[in-house]
Amino acid sequence: MKRSTTNDRASALERAGTGWTLAAATYVFAIVMIGTTLPTPLYPRYQAEFGFGNTQTTMLFSIYAGAVIAALVFFGRLSEAWGRKPLLAAGVLVSLISAGLFMLGDQLGLLYAGRVFSGIAAGIFTATGTVAVLENAPPGRRRLATSLATAANIGGLGLGNLMSGTVAEAFPRPLFTPFLIHAVLLLVAGAALLGVRESALSRSRSLRLQLPAIPPESRAVFLRAVPGAVASFAIAGLYSAVAPSFMQQTLDIGSAAVIGAVVFALFGASAACQLLFQGLADRTLVLCGGIIQVACMVSLSIALLADSTLLLVVSAILGGAGQGFLFTTGMRAITAVTEVRNRTAVTTSYFILAYLAMSAPIIGVGVLALVIGLVASTISFAVMTVLVAGLTLLGVGRWSSQRRGVAG
Structure with missing residues (x-):
């Protein structure tokens, strides 16, 4: 027994992360997530290039969200059976294929294919990237790793928008150059992946799907978290798919x-709030998040009616802050009450719900815009989101009022 314990400890030490492995895992995660939002600032240019309207833009975004959901189901358990690194390598490769399709994107079909591949990459990393970052942390640095995983995920989504828009304005061939730069960064990520330590123990080669499930012990908390998750990701979807169009058409x-x-x-606001306020009590976070979401939709509606760019920026910051407060609080509360063997399934369910909320309402906004116009359809979306946020506020009393620390 003593020899077995010694071997277990030696094996654990062999798998222990270092500062370098943590940095490598974080970099790979961030670079793949950057690629998922590169097309967003370019949607007006694609509309001019291919002659399609707002509905087509929302479909391009929604097919990405659908691919994320499919990847969560098909690849959710694979890293436990095949190992983290093989699956992360597959995600980098799929992201590289997506970049190549966008670089070739002289046909609308290539854009759709590129969005599908970027969604698959995002789904793989949503299921595996966070775990890889946490498991590559040095002993005693789990809190740092949690913060870095958040920054790589949400921060990567933001940096993709910023990089793509800046490069498109500063360099020639704006529909080509951002994806070329991303392809180079992905090649570096492939090299960095060699330094990421493998920590998954099983090698069963199982092909079981990660079907969504809500175990009995989690159902009450899961249902409590649903309104916040739905509203948060619906707002993120609106800004990712529709905002470029109304910024061009309404705000010029x-x-x-x-x-x-x-x-x-x-x-950026979402990532910052997740990092800065994670120690507050759940009830406080949910109350603040619900109020902020209502303020976000009110300021967005006024921005559209008054043609105010400043209010649009304020609305974006508020939307990110609301997401940062609500989505992470829900995830943390759900995993806290879920047995370890059920956590992958319930986490997958939570993300599937989030991506459905991100895509389905946005398709509705695009279709409704054909009938009543983009401003009116967006304000209709804002009203519905306020109603959902109201459900979040009604349930505030059922959340814990205790502060939650983060283990070091």
């Missing part, structure tokens, strides 16, 4: 750099 903003910066403000 054609600069890809400005569009990218506005969408970056949402994801």
Whole structure:
């Protein structure tokens, strides 16, 4: 027994991360997530290039969200059976294929294919990237790793917008160059992946799907978290898919750099709030998040009616802050009450719900815009989101009022 314990400890030490492995895992995660939002500031240019309207833009975004959901289901458990690194390598490769398709994107079909591949890459890393970052942390640095995983995920989404918009304005071939730069960064990520330590123990080669499930012990908390998750990701979807169009058509903003910066403000605020306020009590976070979401939709509606770019930026920051407060609080509360063997399934369910909320309402906004116009359809979306946020506020009393620390 003593020899077995010694071997277990030696094995654990062999798998222990270092500062370098943590940095490598974080970099790979961030670079793949950057690629998922590169097209957002370029949507007005694609509309001019291919002659399609707002509905087509929302479909391009929604097919990405659908691919994320499919990847969560098909690849959610694979890293436990095949190992983290093989699956992360597959995600980098799929992201590289996506970049190549966008670089070749002289046909609308290539854009759709590129969005599908970027969604698959995002789904792989949503299921595996966070775990890889946490498991590559040095002993005693789990809190740092949690913060870095958040920054790589949400921050990567924001940086994709910022990088794409800036590059499109500063360099020739704006529909080609951002993806070329991303392809180079992905090649570096492939090299960095060699330094990421493998920590998954099983090698069963199982092909079981990660079907969504809500175990009995989690159902009450899961249902409590649903309104916040739905509203948060619906707002993120609106800014990712529709905001570029109404910035160009309503506010007369054609600069890809400005569009990218506005969408970056949402994801940057989300990441910052997740990092800065994670120690507050759940009830406080949910109350603040619900109020902020209502303020976000009110300021967005006024921005559209008054043609105010400043209010649009304020709305984006508020939307990101609301997401940062609500989505992470829900995830943390759900995993806290879920047995370890059920956590992958319930986490997958939570993300599937989030991406459905991100895509389905946005399709509705695009279709409704054909009938009543983009401003009116967006304000209708805002009203519905306020109602959902109201459900969040009604349930505040059922959340814990105790502060939650983060283990070091």
